[in-house]
Amino acid sequence: MSLDLKVKIGLEVHCQLTSLKSKLFCGCSSNYRGKPPNTCVCPVCLGLPGAMPVVNRKAVEMALLIALALNCKIAKTTFFARKNYFYPDLPKNFQISQYDLEGGEPLASNGYVTFTVNKTRKTVRIRRIHLEEDPGKLVHPGGIGVSPYTLVDYNRSGIALVEIVTEPDFESPVEARSFLQKLRSILEHLGVFDGSLEGAMRCDANVSVEGGGRIEIKNISSFKDVERALSYEIIRQKDLIKKGVKFGMETRHWDETKRVTVTLRTKEEEQDYRYFVEPDLCPIVIGDELIEKLKKEMPELPDARKERFIREYGLPEYNAEVLVGERALADFFEECVKIYGKPKPIANWLMGDFLQCLHSLDVSVSQCKVKPEHLADMLMLIDKGDISIKIAKKVLWEMMKTGKTASVVVEEKGWRRITDEKFLLEVIGKVFQENSKAVKDALVDGKAIHYLVGKVMEITKGMADPELTNKLIREKLAELKND
Numbered sequence: 001m002s003l004d005l006k007v008k009i010g011l012e013v014h015c016q017l018t019s020l021k022s023k024l025f026c027g028c029s030s031n032y033r034g035k036p037p038n039t040c041v042c043p044v045c046l047g048l049p050g051a052m053p054v055v056n057r058k059a060v061e062m063a064l065l066i067a068l069a070l071n072c073k074i075a076k077t078t079f080f081a082r083k084n085y086f087y088p089d090l091p092k093n094f095q096i097s098q099y100d101l102e103g104g105e106p107l108a109s110n111g112y113v114t115f116t117v118n119k120t121r122k123t124v125r126i127r128r129i130h131l132e133e134d135p136g137k138l139v140h141p142g143g144i145g146v147s148p149y150t151l152v153d154y155n156r157s158g159i160a161l162v163e164i165v166t167e168p169d170f171e172s173p174v175e176a177r178s179f180l181q182k183l184r185s186i187l188e189h190l191g192v193f194d195g196s197l198e199g200a201m202r203c204d205a206n207v208s209v210e211g212g213g214r215i216e217i218k219n220i221s222s223f224k225d226v227e228r229a230l231s232y233e234i235i236r237q238k239d240l241i242k243k244g245v246k247f248g249m250e251t252r253h254w255d256e257t258k259r260v261t262v263t264l265r266t267k268e269e270e271q272d273y274r275y276f277v278e279p280d281l282c283p284i285v286i287g288d289e290l291i292e293k294l295k296k297e298m299p300e301l302p303d304a305r306k307e308r309f310i311r312e313y314g315l316p317e318y319n320a321e322v323l324v325g326e327r328a329l330a331d332f333f334e335e336c337v338k339i340y341g342k343p344k345p346i347a348n349w350l351m352g353d354f355l356q357c358l359h360s361l362d363v364s365v366s367q368c369k370v371k372p373e374h375l376a377d378m379l380m381l382i383d384k385g386d387i388s389i390k391i392a393k394k395v396l397w398e399m400m401k402t403g404k405t406a407s408v409v410v411e412e413k414g415w416r417r418i419t420d421e422k423f424l425l426e427v428i429g430k431v432f433q434e435n436s437k438a439v440k441d442a443l444v445d446g447k448a449i450h451y452l453v454g455k456v457m458e459i460t461k462g463m464a465d466p467e468l469t470n471k472l473i474r475e476k477l478a479e480l481k482n483d
Contacts (some may be wrong), residue, residue, distance in 0.1 A: 082095070145258075
């Protein structure tokens with residue numbers, strides 16, 4: 001049997017509205033990260049008898065901003081529903097969510113997102129967007145497959161989530177990852193979401209291979225793992241189909257450590273959740289005035305910012321797209337331009353060594369010790385000839401680790417470029433004395449001079465000004481020829 005089978009992938013993306021100060025239905029702080037377990041809770045988010053939820057208006061407005069940015073149709077009236085299922089992370093035994101019940105609809109629907117993957121533009125349809133509360137967090141010491149018990153932390157319970165459900169328009173794991181990167185950039189530019197926070201964006205992926213059943217992979221926490229999980233699952237399903245093994249709907253878990261999917265349970269059908277209207281919350285009427293107000297407040301989105309970077313700063317399209325892929329990086333770039341004023345070298349450094357350093361240190365742009373003024377200072381030192389590009393790479397790394405400015409690093413390390421002619425002539429004299437054959441070669445072959453320059457750079461640990469060194473060596477060779 002040929003394994004050239006069609007793949008369909010749909011995503012359900014859960015994004016916390018991290019800019020909110022309180023939870024979706026109560027006044028508990030939304031700043032639960034790093035707090036002792038089960039301390040950011042109250043009777044409402046714990047579902048205690050008699051506790052009544054109240055909708056966070058700001059959460060609704062943020063969700064509507066997202067819907068507008070994703071080109072969705074906004075509902076005139078929407079309401080919350082109870083999604084019933086029994087699981088330890090749900091203290092109420094139901095989740096307050098939204099559903100397409102008769103006479104009602106989710107907050108928004110029928111949108112789309114356009115993004116670039118492998119230099120090709122692709123559009124993915126958005127089926128619906130709705131608000132819901134985040135469940136608590138289950139902790140499995142040692143990993144879900146080996147842990148002898150499960151711990152529950154309800155600090156996260158009740159945090160405002162926006163769920164974004166796509167149509168099954170993805171045909172590869174790479175497309176899914178590219179979409180998530182674009183979505184994160186949009187949410188960050190809207191100011192409703194900080195993608196660098198742990199668990200701020202989680203993804204359920206539905207994947208099916210032609211000839212098999214639909215499999216849902218739950219709670220994947222990073223873009224890289226979405227691609228890995230989907231790649232693994234596609235190979236697994238194709239192998240089952242090749243062997244003639246029948247399989248139906250199923251929910252699986254992605255094991256990040258073993259990099260495999262494992263069975264959780266047979267997939268529930270929608271009727272299993274027994275949705276019904278949440279009796280403790282009134283319907284939400286969304287008026288035209290609110291929509292117009294939100295449209296006027298809409299900040300510059302990634303696509304518009306990309307076009308402005310190309311137009312205003314003369315950047316290539318690819319560079320502009322990479323920079324706006326993360327709001328913090330785009331903001332860093334623009335702040336640096338205000339100080340240094342040369343967009344192209346700034347962009348090149350940010351896209352190259354800057355991002356490589358962040359990756360090596362496993363920190364985000366917002367956590368980085370290097371500020372725009374630090375990078376601008378370093379670039380000015382290069383322009384003045386105080387440091388070479390090679391030394392600048394070392395300076396950047398030191399700034400990343402220490403938070404010191406480029407000028408301080410250069411002085412402390414003694415990395416300032418050597419331009420003292422008298423000193424350089426002494427070094428060149430030594431090089432000529434110790435490398436007589438190379439000197440003879442250079443007298444008849446101009447290219448051989450590079451060896452002598454390299455020796456000077458070696459002795460000075462790369463600090464010698466290469467242009468001045470080259471000039472002085474040529475002058476000395478000319479003198480020897482005349483002699």
